[in-house]
Amino acid sequence: MASKLRTCFVCWNLSGFNCVNLSNGNGRIVRVSFPASCKMRHRTTLSSLQHKRQQIKPSTEVGLRQNKDEEEDSEVSSNNDDSVDNTNETKDSVDNTNETEEPLVININGAELAKQLSGKQREDLLGMIRNAEKNILLLNQARVRALEDLEKILAEKDALQGEINALEARLAETDARIKAAAQEKIRVELLEQQLEKLRNELAEKGGTEARYEELRDLQNGDLRDANPLSNKGIIHSLTEELNSLRTENASMKNDLESFKTHISVVKNDDERLVALEKERSSLESALKDLESKLCSQEDVSKLSILTVECKDLSGKVENLQSLLDKATKQADQAVIVLQQNQDLRRKVDELETSLEEANIHKLSSDQLQKYSELMKQKINVLEERLQKSDEELNSYIQLYQKSVKEFQDTLDTLKEQSKRKALEEPVEDMPWEFWSQLLLLIDGWGIEKKISVDDASLLREKVWRRDRRISETYMAYKKQSEPEAISAFLGLLSSETSQGLHVIHIAAEMAPVAKVGGLGDVVSGLGKALQKKGHLVEIVLPKYDCMEYDRVCNLRAPLYWEIFVHKGLNSARICFTCHNFEYQGTAAASELDSCGLVSQNLNKSDKMQDNSARDRVNSVKGGIVFSNIVTTVSPTYAQEVRTAEGGHGLHSTLSSHSRKFVGILNGIDTDAWNPATDAFLPVQYNATDLQGKVENKQALRRKLGLSSADIRRPLVACITRLVPQKGVHLIRHAIYLTFELGGQFVLLGSSPVPHIQKEFEGIANHFQNHDHVRLILKYDESLSHAIYAASDMFIIPSIFEPCGLTQMISMRYGAIPIVRKTGGLNDSVFDVDDDTIPSQFRNGFTFVNPDEQGLNGALVRALNLFKNNPERWKQLVQKDMNIDFSWETSSAEYEDLYLKSVARAKAAKRA
Numbered sequence: 012m013a014s015k016l017r018t019c020f021v022c023w024n025l026s027g028f029n030c031v032n033l034s035n036g037n038g039r040i041v042r043v044s045f046p047a048s049c050k051m052r053h054r055t056t057l058s059s060l061q062h063k064r065q066q067i068k069p070s071t072e073v074g075l076r077q078n079k080d081e082e083e084d085s086e087v088s089s090n091n092d093d094s095v096d097n098t099n100e101t102k103d104s105v106d107n108t109n110e111t112e113e114p115l116v117i118n119i120n121g122a123e124l125a126k127q128l129s130g131k132q133r134e135d136l137l138g139m140i141r142n143a144e145k146n147i148l149l150l151n152q153a154r155v156r157a158l159e160d161l162e163k164i165l166a167e168k169d170a171l172q173g174e175i176n177a178l179e180a181r182l183a184e185t186d187a188r189i190k191a192a193a194q195e196k197i198r199v200e201l202l203e204q205q206l207e208k209l210r211n212e213l214a215e216k217g218g219t220e221a222r223y224e225e226l227r228d229l230q231n232g233d234l235r236d237a238n239p240l241s242n243k244g245i246i247h248s249l250t251e252e253l254n255s256l257r258t259e260n261a262s263m264k265n266d267l268e269s270f271k272t273h274i275s276v277v278k279n280d281d282e283r284l285v286a287l288e289k290e291r292s293s294l295e296s297a298l299k300d301l302e303s304k305l306c307s308q309e310d311v312s313k314l315s316i317l318t319v320e321c322k323d324l325s326g327k328v329e330n331l332q333s334l335l336d337k338a339t340k341q342a343d344q345a346v347i348v349l350q351q352n353q354d355l356r357r358k359v360d361e362l363e364t365s366l367e368e369a370n371i372h373k374l375s376s377d378q379l380q381k382y383s384e385l386m387k388q389k390i391n392v393l394e395e396r397l398q399k400s401d402e403e404l405n406s407y408i409q410l411y412q413k414s415v416k417e418f419q420d421t422l423d424t425l426k427e428q429s430k431r432k433a434l435e436e437p438v439e440d441m442p443w444e445f446w447s448q449l450l451l452l453i454d455g456w457g458i459e460k461k462i463s464v465d466d467a468s469l470l471r472e473k474v475w476r477r478d479r480r481i482s483e484t485y486m487a488y489k490k491q492s493e494p495e496a497i498s499a500f501l502g503l504l505s506s507e508t509s510q511g512l513h514v515i516h517i518a519a520e521m522a523p524v525a526k527v528g529g530l531g532d533v534v535s536g537l538g539k540a541l542q543k544k545g546h547l548v549e550i551v552l553p554k555y556d557c558m559e560y561d562r563v564c565n566l567r568a569p570l571y572w573e574i575f576v577h578k579g580l581n582s583a584r585i586c587f588t589c590h591n592f593e594y595q596g597t598a599a600a601s602e603l604d605s606c607g608l609v610s611q612n613l614n615k616s617d618k619m620q621d622n623s624a625r626d627r628v629n630s631v632k633g634g635i636v637f638s639n640i641v642t643t644v645s646p647t648y649a650q651e652v653r654t655a656e657g658g659h660g661l662h663s664t665l666s667s668h669s670r671k672f673v674g675i676l677n678g679i680d681t682d683a684w685n686p687a688t689d690a691f692l693p694v695q696y697n698a699t700d701l702q703g704k705v706e707n708k709q710a711l712r713r714k715l716g717l718s719s720a721d722i723r724r725p726l727v728a729c730i731t732r733l734v735p736q737k738g739v740h741l742i743r744h745a746i747y748l749t750f751e752l753g754g755q756f757v758l759l760g761s762s763p764v765p766h767i768q769k770e771f772e773g774i775a776n777h778f779q780n781h782d783h784v785r786l787i788l789k790y791d792e793s794l795s796h797a798i799y800a801a802s803d804m805f806i807i808p809s810i811f812e813p814c815g816l817t818q819m820i821s822m823r824y825g826a827i828p829i830v831r832k833t834g835g836l837n838d839s840v841f842d843v844d845d846d847t848i849p850s851q852f853r854n855g856f857t858f859v860n861p862d863e864q865g866l867n868g869a870l871v872r873a874l875n876l877f878k879n880n881p882e883r884w885k886q887l888v889q890k891d892m893n894i895d896f897s898w899e900t901s902s903a904e905y906e907d908l909y910l911k912s913v914a915r916a917k918a919a920k921r922a
């Protein structure tokens with residue numbers, strides 16, 4: 012509108028008119044036009060033109076005043092300035108004309124003029140004046156029309172302004188409604204979650220009809236207070252869901268029937284299977300026979316070496332045997348001397364008795380006295396001999412014990428030596444084909460990333476050393492599956508490290524066999540890191556139906572009381588690591604009884620009783636109360652869960668156990684997440700060579716059907732579980748905002764919450780063939796790698812986030828994180844514009860408030876930096892890719908905690 016007015020004001024030219032600039036009486040110049048046919052070659056005084064303008068002044072002034080008002084807030088003044096220059100030019104050209112033509116002076120008084128001019132000149136002049144007057148008339152008419160147009164336009168403008176005001180008022184109203192609706196939505200989401208929980212519980216109980224009743228109650232009860240509009244929607248969707256449940260129920264009955272038929276077929280199959288099993292075992296025993304024959308041929312050469320060694324050992328054993336015989340003889344002699352001594356002792360005793368008898372009978376004769384003295388002397392001699400033989404006997408016994416000990420020591424040393432020799436001595440008798448096959452096998456595992464580069468080179472070293480144990484492991488490998496063999500080979504490496512702890516993780520997830528989110532990554536990442544430090548790590552998982560069993564070896568899913576207690580675990584220290592306090596596993600207290608526990612003892616406020624429902628027990632609370640150490644996955648989250656807002660009802664329990672509670676930031680498995688070796692990527696790359704990242708971006712665009720026209724168009728990504736915790740409303744907002752700001756957006760995620768899944772399916776359909784937005788609503792590990800590698804920015808607007816791994820993975824792949832400052836995000840992402848943080852730590856974009864304004868600020872800043880300062884952006888990417896997010900530091904912290912706890916337990920035992 013404003014530009015239309017400006018055009019009207021500046022260009023009053025009607026077609027076929029030439030332009031002249033005139034003062035509008037306010038010191039400004041306006042440009043008016045004349046018909047091209049009218050040639051004003053003679054000087055015309057300004058006063059005569061002013062005189063003419065007097066005639067049209069009223070209407071002109073109105074027009075100019077109106078124009079002036081508009082001029083003040085428009086760019087038109089600059090055009091007028093141009094006109095000033097043009098005026099001078101025009102004036103000059105009039106002057107120039109004057110130089111070549113005869114000068115004419117035109118007075119206002121026509122009669123005087125007539126007197127001074129000849130007839131012809133007068134006629135010409137009059138003709139010119141008439142023409143000029145006609146032109147002026149035309150000009151005035153044009154002015155009047157233009158002024159009329161202007162008035163119309165102004166009226167239109169007023170009307171439009173009115174409309175704008177009304178629209179703005181409506182906009183404000185809509186904003187307010189949207190805000191109210193957003194609050195309502197959060198509330199409804201909470202109700203939906205409750206509903207979902209209830210549904211699950213009902214499904215467990217199996218009472219479908221009762222479930223319908225509950226759902227109806229929930230519709231009529233819990234939702235009664237909510238917004239009536241939202242309630243209508245929810246009730247409608249619940250009714251639809253009930254109907255679909257009924258249909259599902261009917262089809263389940265049909266399924267049951269067909270399942271029964273299937274079971275009878277399976278029974279027949281079972282019988283056949285037993286017969287086949289028998290046949291297989293007889294074949295296996297035949298195979299073993301054959302194998303043993305084969306092996307014996309291979310072992311002939313080994314046998315000869317062993318025979319020589321055996322002879323050598325036999326010689327040594329014979330020597331020892333003779334030593335032993337000697338010692339035994341000496342011992343026998345000692346025993347004989349001992350017996351003699353005992354006889355002598357008996358005799359001495361007899362003599363003493365007889366002496367006493369003699370004393371009693373008071374034999375006073377000299378003979379008797381002499382005899383008695385003689386006897387005494389004899390006794391003394393005998394006693395001396397007895398003492399001597401005792402000493403001799405002791406020396407024999409000592410000698411014997413010494414020989415036995417020497418024998419035992421020599422035997423032990425020999426055993427140790429022969430064991431070490433057997434292990435250390437290279438296996439020389441194996442053909443070179445054997446070793447090259449072994450090398451090929453290790454190389455293959457390395458190339459397929461089944462073992463790490465470091466492990467592969469350590470194993471190769473052993474092959475070059477002709478290590479006996481690796482050859483034995485290889486022989487045994489032929490009878491095992493590949494995963495079993497790999498773990499046996501890796502066992503060779505870990506057994507070389509110092510004696511460590513026996514760490515058992517009891518967890519609900521473990522990547523890659525059972526992963527839903529970050530917990531799976533953490534359990535395997537931390538486990539591997541602890542294994543590398545020399546600890547024996549076992550992981551106990553629920554035996555899920557969906558588990559990838561082909562990737563599990565030595566499967567045993569064991570009961571604590573049946574297995575671990577018998578292995579001496581009754582003295583174990585327990586560390587409970589909670590990955591998310593939102594999921595607490597509450598259950599009816601009575602369910603403890605079915606696990607062999609006494610619910611009466613445990614359902615107490617200082618034990619497992621849920622803090623908000625007295626008849627329920629809370630497994631996470633139990634974990635806190637009964638563990639020696641409690642950890643969670645970031646220092647900030649450890650603080651947050653101690654508050655009423657963040658603790659999900661457990662803040663009081665955590666506060667009273669705060670002395671054993673600590674937050675340790677998670678790491679990521681840097682072997683699995685490495686853009687330089689990632690087999691899922693079309694092109695590998697690293698921080699010093701980012702061309703591969705560009706190629707990954709183009710490849711992803713092609714794969715998802717996004718426009719590749721502008722290579723520099725920023726790509727924003729999000730990979731997440733779509734649950735309220737992740738800020739789904741902000742993710743939705745980010746999709747639209749990115750697109751509006753000229754970026755592309757890719758979302759990979761899925762939701763266990765039906766209404767969220769439905770909502771995002773709607774958005775995905777809306778953008779189905781869009782050039783710049785794509786939503787992929789499923790779990791896809793390989794696609795997730797491709798997205799991390801392709802994206803420029805990665806968005807994580809979580810409401811709360813215990814740790815979060817995607818920000819670390821995205822940084823490792825050169826995608827700059829845009830995150831809300833909460834939990835682990837607050838401990839790992841630092842804003843590039845935050846002066847309070849040392850610049851070397853600044854690595855992303857953060858915002859505080861979990862609302863659209865907060866997100867807008869961070870996203871706009873990121874897009875601006877990407878667009879306006881490519882060099883700084885590149886430096887940021889390289890810096891983020893080089894940050895160490897490995898488990899190295901965190902696993903050392905866990906190790907330290909474990910060791911200290913075990914040491915405390917030992918000290919307590921000693922005391």
Ligand SMILES: Nc1ncnc2c1ncn2[C@@H]1O[C@H](COP(=O)(O)OP(=O)(O)O)[C@@H](O)[C@H]1O
Nearest residue numbers: 528529530731759760789790791795815816817
């Ligand atoms: N749809 C998906 N497809 C593939 N991987 C996914 C998907 N959703 C999430 N992930 C992966 O799950 C992990 C998420 O970890 P984290 O950020 O700690 O969140 P949480 O544990 O709360 O789900 C990351 O490894 C991420 O790549």
